[in-house]
Amino acid sequence: MVADELTNNDVAPGTAAPLVELRGITKAYPGVLANDAVDLTVRSGSVHALLGENGAGKSTLVKVLFGLLQPDAGAISWQGRETRILSPAEARRLGIGMVFQHFSLFESLTVLENIALGMAVDADAVLAGRIVEVSTRYGLPLDPDSAVHTLSVGIRQRIEICRCLLQEPALLIMDEPTSVLTPQEVGELFTTLRRLASEGTAILYISHKLDEIRDLCDEATILRGGKRVASVDPRKQSANHLAASMMGDTVASGALASEAPANKSVANSGDITLVGREPEGRMPALEAGTEPESETGQILRREPRPDARPESPVRLRLKAVSLPATASEAIALHDISLDVHGGEIVGIAGVAGNGQDELMRVIAGEVCLPRAEAVQLDGRGVAHRHAGQRRRLGLGVVPEERLGHAAVPSMTLTENAYLTGHHRRALGRGGFLFRGASRRFATEVIERFDVRCNGAESTAASLSGGNLQKFVVGREILQAPTVLVVAQPTWGVDVGAAGVIHKALRELADSGAAVLVISQDLDELMGLSDRIGAICAGRLSALHTTASVGVREVGLLMGGGALAA
Amino acid sequence: MIRLERRAAPSRTMGWLAPLLALLATLIAGVLMFALLGVPVLEALQAFFVDPLSSRYGLAELGVKAAPLIMIGVALSIGFRAQVWNIGAEGQLIVGAIAGGSVALLFHEVDGWFVMPLMALGGILGGMVWAAVPALLRTRFNANEILTSLMLTYVAALLLSYLVSGPLRDPDGFNFPESRLFHDAALLPRWLSGTRLHVGFLIALAIAVAGWVLLTRTLLGFAMQVNGAAPRAGAQTGFNQNHLIWFALLLGGGVAGLAGLFEVAGPIGQLLPSISPGYGFTAIIVAFLGRLHPIGVVFAALIMALSYLGGESAQISLNLPLAVTGVFQGLLLFFLLAADVLIGFRVVIGRTSLVQR
Numbered sequence A: 001m002v003a004d005e006l007t008n009n010d011v012a013p014g015t016a017a018p019l020v021e022l023r024g025i026t027k028a029y030p031g032v033l034a035n036d037a038v039d040l041t042v043r044s045g046s047v048h049a050l051l052g053e054n055g056a057g058k059s060t061l062v063k064v065l066f067g068l069l070q071p072d073a074g075a076i077s078w079q080g081r082e083t084r085i086l087s088p089a090e091a092r093r094l095g096i097g098m099v100f101q102h103f104s105l106f107e108s109l110t111v112l113e114n115i116a117l118g119m120a121v122d123a124d125a126v127l128a129g130r131i132v133e134v135s136t137r138y139g140l141p142l143d144p145d146s147a148v149h150t151l152s153v154g155i156r157q158r159i160e161i162c163r164c165l166l167q168e169p170a171l172l173i174m175d176e177p178t179s180v181l182t183p184q185e186v187g188e189l190f191t192t193l194r195r196l197a198s199e200g201t202a203i204l205y206i207s208h209k210l211d212e213i214r215d216l217c218d219e220a221t222i223l224r225g226g227k228r229v230a231s232v233d234p235r236k237q238s239a240n241h242l243a244a245s246m247m248g249d250t251v252a253s254g255a256l257a258s259e260a261p262a263n264k265s266v267a268n269s270g271d272i273t274l275v276g277r278e279p280e281g282r283m284p285a286l287e288a289g290t291e292p293e294s295e296t297g298q299i300l301r302r303e304p305r306p307d308a309r310p311e312s313p314v315r316l317r318l319k320a321v322s323l324p325a326t327a328s329e330a331i332a333l334h335d336i337s338l339d340v341h342g343g344e345i346v347g348i349a350g351v352a353g354n355g356q357d358e359l360m361r362v363i364a365g366e367v368c369l370p371r372a373e374a375v376q377l378d379g380r381g382v383a384h385r386h387a388g389q390r391r392r393l394g395l396g397v398v399p400e401e402r403l404g405h406a407a408v409p410s411m412t413l414t415e416n417a418y419l420t421g422h423h424r425r426a427l428g429r430g431g432f433l434f435r436g437a438s439r440r441f442a443t444e445v446i447e448r449f450d451v452r453c454n455g456a457e458s459t460a461a462s463l464s465g466g467n468l469q470k471f472v473v474g475r476e477i478l479q480a481p482t483v484l485v486v487a488q489p490t491w492g493v494d495v496g497a498a499g500v501i502h503k504a505l506r507e508l509a510d511s512g513a514a515v516l517v518i519s520q521d522l523d524e525l526m527g528l529s530d531r532i533g534a535i536c537a538g539r540l541s542a543l544h545t546t547a548s549v550g551v552r553e554v555g556l557l558m559g560g561g562a563l564a565a
Numbered sequence B: 001m002i003r004l005e006r007r008a009a010p011s012r013t014m015g016w017l018a019p020l021l022a023l024l025a026t027l028i029a030g031v032l033m034f035a036l037l038g039v040p041v042l043e044a045l046q047a048f049f050v051d052p053l054s055s056r057y058g059l060a061e062l063g064v065k066a067a068p069l070i071m072i073g074v075a076l077s078i079g080f081r082a083q084v085w086n087i088g089a090e091g092q093l094i095v096g097a098i099a100g101g102s103v104a105l106l107f108h109e110v111d112g113w114f115v116m117p118l119m120a121l122g123g124i125l126g127g128m129v130w131a132a133v134p135a136l137l138r139t140r141f142n143a144n145e146i147l148t149s150l151m152l153t154y155v156a157a158l159l160l161s162y163l164v165s166g167p168l169r170d171p172d173g174f175n176f177p178e179s180r181l182f183h184d185a186a187l188l189p190r191w192l193s194g195t196r197l198h199v200g201f202l203i204a205l206a207i208a209v210a211g212w213v214l215l216t217r218t219l220l221g222f223a224m225q226v227n228g229a230a231p232r233a234g235a236q237t238g239f240n241q242n243h244l245i246w247f248a249l250l251l252g253g254g255v256a257g258l259a260g261l262f263e264v265a266g267p268i269g270q271l272l273p274s275i276s277p278g279y280g281f282t283a284i285i286v287a288f289l290g291r292l293h294p295i296g297v298v299f300a301a302l303i304m305a306l307s308y309l310g311g312e313s314a315q316i317s318l319n320l321p322l323a324v325t326g327v328f329q330g331l332l333l334f335f336l337l338a339a340d341v342l343i344g345f346r347v348v349i350g351r352t353s354l355v356q357r
Helices: A002-008 A058-065 A088-094 A111-117 A124-137 A153-165 A183-198 A210-216 A239-247 A249-257 A259-269 A272-280 A284-288 A356-364 A387-392 A413-421 A435-448 A465-477 A495-510 A522-528 A551-558 B012-037 B041-053 B056-081 B089-106 B115-141 B145-165 B200-217 B219-229 B231-237 B241-268 B279-289 B294-318 B323-344
Strands: A018-029 A032-043 A047-051 A073-078 A081-083 A096-099 A171-175 A202-207 A219-224 A227-232 A314-323 A333-341 A345-349 A375-377 A395-398 A483-487 A514-518 A531-536 B002-006 B345-349
Touching: A018 A058, A032 A047, A032 A058, A032 A073, A032 A202, A032 A219, A047 A058, A047 A183, A047 A210, A058 A073, A058 A171, A058 A202, A088 A096, A096 A153, A111 A124, A111 A153, A124 A153, A153 A171, A153 A183, A183 A202, A183 A210, A183 A551, A202 A210, A210 A239, A219 A239, A227 A239, A314 A356, A314 A483, A314 A514, A333 A356, A333 A514, A345 A495, A345 A522, A345 A551, A356 A395, A356 A483, A356 A514, A387 A395, A387 B231, A395 A465, A413 A435, A413 A465, A413 B219, A413 B231, A435 A465, A465 A483, A465 A495, A483 A495, A495 A514, A495 A522, A514 A522, A522 A551, A531 A551, B012 B041, B012 B294, B012 B323, B041 B056, B041 B294, B056 B089, B056 B200, B056 B219, B056 B241, B056 B279, B056 B294, B089 B115, B089 B145, B089 B241, B089 B279, B115 B145, B115 B241, B145 B241, B200 B219, B200 B241, B200 B294, B219 B231, B219 B241, B231 B241, B241 B279, B279 B294, B279 B323, B294 B323, B323 B345
Parallel strands: A032 A227, A047 A202, A047 A219, A096 A171, A171 A202, A345 A514, A345 A531, A395 A483, A483 A514
Antiparallel strands: A018 A032, A018 A073, A073 A081, A219 A227, A314 A333, A314 A375, B002 B345
16 A cells, blocks of 8 residues: 555656666576566666665665676666676676675775776776775775775775776665764765765665665665565655555554654654564653754664663673684774673674674683683683583573574574573483473474474574574573573564564563673664663773663764763 | 576485485496496396395305495594594504504414404504594694595505505515414404304494484584584584594594404404505495485495495406496496485576566
């Protein structure tokens, strides 16, 4: 219903002829129809959003456009001419540039060397001059001679963008560019993109963040389940409407139901996951409205939680944890100290790749430290003990990667339940494992956390992301941990599963456990945690009561700044 | 254009049927090969597959050949499950034979119940020492165990060759590069009189059962499989990867060493420059043919043992070169690997990549 309404509201901005037109693109993977007859038209000088949830088919579509994938059916016309794009090289020749979510830079080389690698021969001095020229013209200042490993993620993205711009593309594709940026860096990026568009470059901007799209884009194509569901002008749509067509009717009705009084704050808050959390009734902060002096109009205030108990004992303590960077630890950790009390949820925000993985490994015990008291569980130094010993002492861990880290993809849920469950549940004795007990434990997790699967004997790989995440979180929570550390609890998870997981984490904390959540989803942390801090370049900021800070302040922390006391 | 496309879900049934299909394909290819060589096909097949099994002696020989293959195949399967690629079981077998055989020579003419257990211990320790080298190199320096264990095989063969032509040579042996014949207390009891079948075969079956229990019923076996399938999942729950690598290699080495000792203390009865027709390598095929499952390995080992006997039999009755054994083993591995690829992937031939709607 909502979707239809949006489609009728089609946009036709101006007279610009389509630069690129995709018609009826269909691409099937075994068992999945990733794109189902998708149409997409991008005009020169416009910033076109490609909007959709994880798994909606955005990546597949741009991979087709960039020549990385060949469609099973459909046609592409470039500047009015039917074209087949067989490889990325051909796409570049046509004038298509793409900045990927994951960068392809050699850390040990300089900016200049990295860019020169992808280019046709050019004298270094000439190229260096062009880099400086292009990068300053578009507000992306770069020093060609600095080594990449010394640069922040934001600057690295500039290198990638600059590399594309040197080819003078007619179409620039950006795949979720802001997922690695602090809010401040996002602002700078948008300035650059607007400037490019004003000069006639077409930009295809892939994202699922509604506020960004409403801010930046003048056209939007919305995908859901591999199909194009709408083409709209995002500036003329409320975030609620966009979310509704992105997520389908079920969520739409929920979102619209809660629209009346809280409409403004929900719309402004932008991120669609907020809409989904609303029915959980655990987000009183959302109704609190926006802060007038905020630049982005997004600051969310929480009521102080009456049941936050900073006076209750510290259950997880990190004491001056440092870890040098090695082959397996890309980011060095510097002097990280942290207390998590029983009954509270502490959130650690941060842009990806700033030491979150390393911090997880240190806490989980995948890396041991010689000084026992560096990591303490209930006052007991465990830093020198391995992961299994820490788990037996009451630690639960949910790593970010579901397949291959939290769970073994090829093994059954029974076996995956045993994987960590054997430490704290009676699933074996004397080195022998009890299959029956493991299966009962797996079944318990499946039932309590509403995991949709074909029973305990289905493999982990056969579950959808959200269901596997519920299983993994459930497996840890049902072991009654005294300390639970969770990375990216709802990464790529559908709204319903995210709600279940958030509720379970809250209940675990309410039952007296200490919960530490490390996430890149700032809105999630603002809604979930009692205290919040940020990790940047391996350093942890001071923690602040979540109710006392806003998105902008946490953004500052994520960029390595500190807040005035 | 031909390309491979990953299947959504590989069929489990086909996974188990693959060895049978590979056997069938090997048989067909073998028939073709015999026909092309101008060898009477039926006679060749009879000589290869039927004759060896048509006598009591032949069946006993099957057990003799299968015993080391079962033992090593089971141990390698467990290691392969953990993605520890011990390719040097042949070398570990040889060093086990040297160490255990040396014990026999040290206690020459000493009768006592303790001689054989000491020899077995020597065999196990010898194989373990040889496997400890790749384990150390892998865990300390991250050196690929495939290369190190394989290269050590050649070192072991040369070491044996040196020892039997030097320090361990039979003083009354007319300078032949052989050790003394082991005395009775240093020979494995025969299990069937008039044949060479020794108790090693029973121990091999016991090892297969123990391997099955280890893999399916113990935390250690589970940890090995997790380490193989998803090492990081093992790390987060506290399985120490280095310990598992050590265990896998020492297990493979120890069992291979024991198998080597059984060879010299069983059918051979002395140390010779060559004591194994490549059991350590064939056991790799056995492990995969048996789907890395200890019970599957038993059947696979019997089939591969038959290929040894068949080769000998074909050599005797049809003057075929002994290389026929190697060809059959190679064909079998080739078809098995091909079948495994096709289980995981489908072949897509020349599908146009862009279709007008």
